Amino acid sequence: xxxxxxxxxxxPVRTAPFPSVSSxxxxxxxxxxxxxxxxxxxxxxxxxTVGGVTRGFEQDFARYYGVPHxxxxxxxTSAIHLAVAAVDPEPGDEIITxxxxxxxxxxxxxxxxxxxxxxxxxxxxxxxxxxxVRARITSRTRAIIAVHLFGQPAPVxxxxxxxxxxxxxxxxxxxxxxxxxxxxxxALAGTVGHLGCFSLQQSKxxxxxxxxxxxxxxxxxxRRARLFADKAWPRDTDERTHLxxxxxxxxxxxxxxxxxxxLTKLAGVVEDRRRSAKALTDxxxxxxxxxxxxxxGMSYWQFPVFIDPDVAGADAHWYARALAAEGIPASGGYxxxxxxLTPVFTERRTYGSSGYPLSVPPADSxxxxxxxxxxxxxxxxxxxxxxxxxxxxxxxxxxxxxxxxLEKVHASRA
Ligand SMILES: *Cc1c(COP(=O)(O)O)cnc(C)c1O
Numbered sequence: 331x332x333x334x335x336x337x338x339x340x341x342p343v344r345t346a347p348f349p350s351v352s353s354x355x356x357x358x359x360x361x362x363x364x365x366x367x368x369x370x371x372x373x374x375x376x377x378x379t380v381g382g383v384t385r386g387f388e389q390d391f392a393r394y395y396g397v398p399h400x401x402x403x404x405x406x407t408s409a410i411h412l413a414v415a416a417v418d419p420e421p422g423d424e425i426i427t428x429x430x431x432x433x434x435x436x437x438x439x440x441x442x443x444x445x446x447x448x449x450x451x452x453x454x455x456x457x458x459x460x461x462x463v464r465a466r467i468t469s470r471t472r473a474i475i476a477v478h479l480f481g482q483p484a485p486v487x488x489x490x491x492x493x494x495x496x497x498x499x500x501x502x503x504x505x506x507x508x509x510x511x512x513x514x515x516x517a518l519a520g521t522v523g524h525l526g527c528f529s530l531q532q533s534k535x536x537x538x539x540x541x542x543x544x545x546x547x548x549x550x551x552x553r554r555a556r557l558f559a560d561k562a563w564p565r566d567t568d569e570r571t572h573l574x575x576x577x578x579x580x581x582x583x584x585x586x587x588x589x590x591x592x593l594t595k596l597a598g599v600v601e602d603r604r605r606s607a608k609a610l611t612d613x614x615x616x617x618x619x620x621x622x623x624x625x626x627g628m629s630y631w632q633f634p635v636f637i638d639p640d641v642a643g644a645d646a647h648w649y650a651r652a653l654a655a656e657g658i659p660a661s662g663g664y665x666x667x668x669x670x671l672t673p674v675f676t677e678r679r680t681y682g683s684s685g686y687p688l689s690v691p692p693a694d695s696x697x698x699x700x701x702x703x704x705x706x707x708x709x710x711x712x713x714x715x716x717x718x719x720x721x722x723x724x725x726x727x728x729x730x731x732x733x734x735x736l737e738k739v740h741a742s743r744a
Contacts, residue, residue: 335742336655343735344657349723351533356721358536358595359588366587376583378402379565384586390593391543395521399552401544402581402589403559406505406529409542410475411438412579413501413525416546416554419444419472422692426466427475429668429707430456434529435477435503436669440680443687444472445697448670450704454636455623456664456715457484459706464492470694473499478507478519479664480717481629486512486522493524499551505529508536509600511627519627520545525555530585535599535631535722536592538585602722603630606729610718613733617740618642620716633718634664635736636710643743646716652742656735659719663711668704675699 334340349356366383375381384402392400403409419425421443427436429448439446449462456479463474474493476484486502493500500523504510508528510519520526525548528534530541546552557564562576581589607630614622619642620635639645644652647662654660669675676699678685688697701708718732 333738333742335652335739336657337652342655342657343738344731346657348659348719348728349721350659350719351537351721356723358592358599358722362591362594363588366591367584370583370587373583378580378583378586379560381583383583383590384581387581387586387590387593388543390590392545394593394596395518395526395545397521397545397547399546399549401552401555401559402586403542403544403579404581404585405434405540406432406503406527406531406534406542407434407438408559408579409527409529409544410434410501410503411441412542412544412555412558413527414438414442414444414473415558415576416525416544416551417473417499417501418554420692421687422470422694423472424468424470425473425475426463426471428458428477428479429670429704430479430664430710431477431503431669432505433669433672434505435475437674439475440674440687443692445470445687445693446670446675447471447697448668448699448704448707450706451710453706453710453714454621455479455482455484455625456634456707456710457482458489460485460488460492462704463489467492467496467498471496471498473501475501475503476523477503477505478510478512480623480634481507481510481631482623482634483507483510483512483519483625483627486519487517490522499524502526505531505534506631507629508534508596510629513627516627521547524548525551530589530592535603535629536589536596538589538592541581541585541589599722600629602724603720604628606724606726607633607720609726609729610733610736613736617736618744620736620740630720633720635716635718637714637716639713641744642740645713647713648743649716649739652739653716653718653735656738658732658735661717663715664717665711668707668711670699670703671701
């Protein structure tokens with residue numbers, strides 16, 4: 331193998347494509363899903379208010395997670411909107427969350443007229459820092475939304491205790507964290523908070539194109555979430571009325587047909603991702619200035635590498651460029667800027683020109699979303715977070731190529 335970096339014109343480590351979440355080779359979609367979709371089409375019942383597939387999928391998912399309630403909806407974003415709507419904040423109430431996530435974590439807060447308050451993250455994981463969350467609790471805080479970033483367990487046991495101390499609700503965003511174990515006793519991400527939210531979008535462990543699930547053990551929260559997703563129409567009462575402001579976020583029977591089969595493959599997907607990730611973790615551990623995710627319960631939506639640029643000889647963005655040139659699917663920072671530095675926040679582009687709810691009223695003061703708000707979040711995005719795409723179909727040869735490329739680019743710098 332050439333020592334000259336592909337970035338400098340050398341031969342790349344890898345030229346063949348990797349299995350990826352946007353190609354059939356990197357998904358577990360097969361004839362079982364095809365048949366399930368065809369069955370729904372032939373049934374003539376494509377909507378969950380007439381067919382039974384979505385309700386069956388909800389029951390399967392609830393049983394899978396050992397909780398009494400699962401409510402299906404059209405996306406991971408809507409799953410979180412259901413959770414926020416179930417909490418039913420007053421306009422201007424605050425919900426504490428992270429700026430290092432998909433926008434689907436925070437947009438539902440604004441949509442429900444609450445104010446996102448951003449806490450900083452742990453530099454070792456990118457997950458919410460409990461002390462930072464604690465410091466941001468005010469008399470207007472109604473909930474915390476914790477994200478299990480890349481499938482790494484967020485400190486939800488501690489956050490649940492904190493939430494209970496303050497009489498507020500903990501929502502877990504598990505869009506990247508199917509079957510993530512959050513405690514030594516194996517408790518699953520999504521079951522420690524009051525509500526857990528999942529996504530079936532194309533890039534997640536299992537997919538129906540789009541789709542979402544909101545789980546809870548609380549009967550009242552479940553009822554509000556279910557009503558919110560269906561125009562607050564209490565169909566179980568025969569009465570055509572609307573009990574509060576709800577929307578139509580229903581999952582279709584076509585989505586549910588695919589998702590229900592995908593769920594049967596989930597354990598295998600996570601097992602395969604964990605097994606191949608172990609091999610790369612062993613290699614990363616030997617590279618000075620590079621650290622792989624440490625936690626046992628991790629489910630590897632992606633493979634994050636935390637970089638100390640002083641020791642590693644370059645920052646995460648250089649490593650990402652060098653790896654991409656070697657043919658490895660890698661990127662720097664995960665997102666380009668913290669969520670609080672996107673125009674929806676910095677320019678308060680919400681409802682017309684009102685700035686609502688980031689205005690007074692309903693907020694007590696206009697929240698400031700500016701650089702420096704969460705320094706660790708900004709450092710991870712700007713310099714320290716390298717993300718290697720991960721997939722259940724990676725072979726040991728695929729992982730060996732990633733390891734070889736990582737060793738090659740590291741040797742040129744460190
Ligand atoms: C994907 C994702 C979402 C949003 O899910 P969609 O299905 O794309 O709406 C929310 N939070 C996190 C952490 C995600 O990864």
